[in-house]
Amino acid sequence: MPELPEVETIARELNARLSGRSILHVRVVRGDVLRGAFKDDLEHQCRGRRIERVWRRGKTAIISLSGGWHLLIQPRFTGAVLVDDAPASRRSETEPGESMELTLHVEPYAPADPYSVIEWELADGGRFRYRDVRRLGTVTLADDAALAHYCARIGVEPLDPEFAPDRLSGLLRGSRLAIKKALMDQRIVAGVGNIYANEALWRAGIDPSRAARALRRDEVERLHEALVTTLRASVLARGTTFRDYRDPSNRAGGFAAQLHAYGRGGEPCERCGTRLAETHAIDGRTTVFCHRCQH
Ligand SMILES: [Zn+2]
Incomplete structure (x- = not known):
């Protein structure tokens, strides 16, 4: 989607x-x-x-x-x-x-x-x-x-200036969800789905199954940075093409080549070489993560 x-x-x-x-x-x-x-x-x-x-x-x-x-x-x-x-x-x-x-x-x-x-x-x-x-x-x-x-009814826009690490920290402290589910909850943060939740958590080195409220301050800062950087880079590349997505000129998006986790289950982690794991246990969607360098 x-x-x-x-x-x-x-x-x-x-x-x-x-x-x-x-x-x-x-x-x-x-x-x-x-x-x-x-x-x-x-x-x-x-x-x-x-x-x-x-x-x-x-x-x-x-x-x-x-x-x-x-x-x-x-x-x-x-x-x-x-x-x-x-x-x-x-x-x-x-x-x-x-x-x-x-x-x-x-x-x-x-x-x-x-x-x-x-x-x-x-x-x-x-x-x-x-x-x-x-x-x-x-x-x-x-x-x-x-x-x-x-x-x-929709949460904060992650590319708006008001989306600061403090804001994300406050939102996550009030959540009882796993961090990946919290990122994808549209009432908390707007516009993030399975692709960019997987990517941001990989970039930040955070285990997607951890409780959102248990993240330390430095981890929230890393996650904030990872999420904003990933979304900005993808907007520049005109998004990620998957299935039938096309922009209004019928062009495909170019961000797929920059994905580190999403769609790469079984491939070596680009950071540590460990084979990336896939699970559906967190939210029923495919979660791809590295056992070794996401904590
Ligand atoms: Zn790794």
Whole structure:
């Protein structure tokens, strides 16, 4: 599932490509990913609105529209937001009075996609769409109040300045979870899932099964540093590609080559050469760690 760096990559790219553009109309092909709205509500509330900005909270990409409405997109396993822009040349070739719809109909600029779930046509002739092979992701329509309520339930953003070692220390002291589960608890820290919890704990040299509240001050500082460094590096690399994750330009993320623990069970630890162990005992997910240098 996309975590903070992947969703941040999606949001930044969508913001660059979509903000300032206006929605002409919406076509809901499959309504089962919708939350907080029926098909007709979504079509009605999006129509004619301007896209103000696209941003991220936790693992959710948020498309904020004019008039205080928001689209909350959680891609989860196979979801993606793709922007299909009509080539600029084709747009400029369209003479005044000529029907853009007819032009596009005669010569479609993107092939029909059987996994397209919701399609937003833009006033300038472009289009963006939510695509999801398994349709386990969600698209939620929220007004300002619903968005505020949603955001208030999510923990601190680890790339915000307020996420200092003291803050992390306080959060972990109040938790009864294993440190790996605490890092992945969205009410404690936003956006961290299995990949970046495994990576941060390996980098910090901390055993993922230890009680969060039992970490010493120096260990919390190491973990804080490891988490922030890992997330920042992954954002720079446009995230980690796994399964069907693609950014809005259909590009893969490049962070997989920089992973030290996640996906490397059975391989030698890059720090001490010991074979990395795999367990599902902590949270049912695959935890990869080094017996010898994670304490
Ligand atoms: Zn090791």
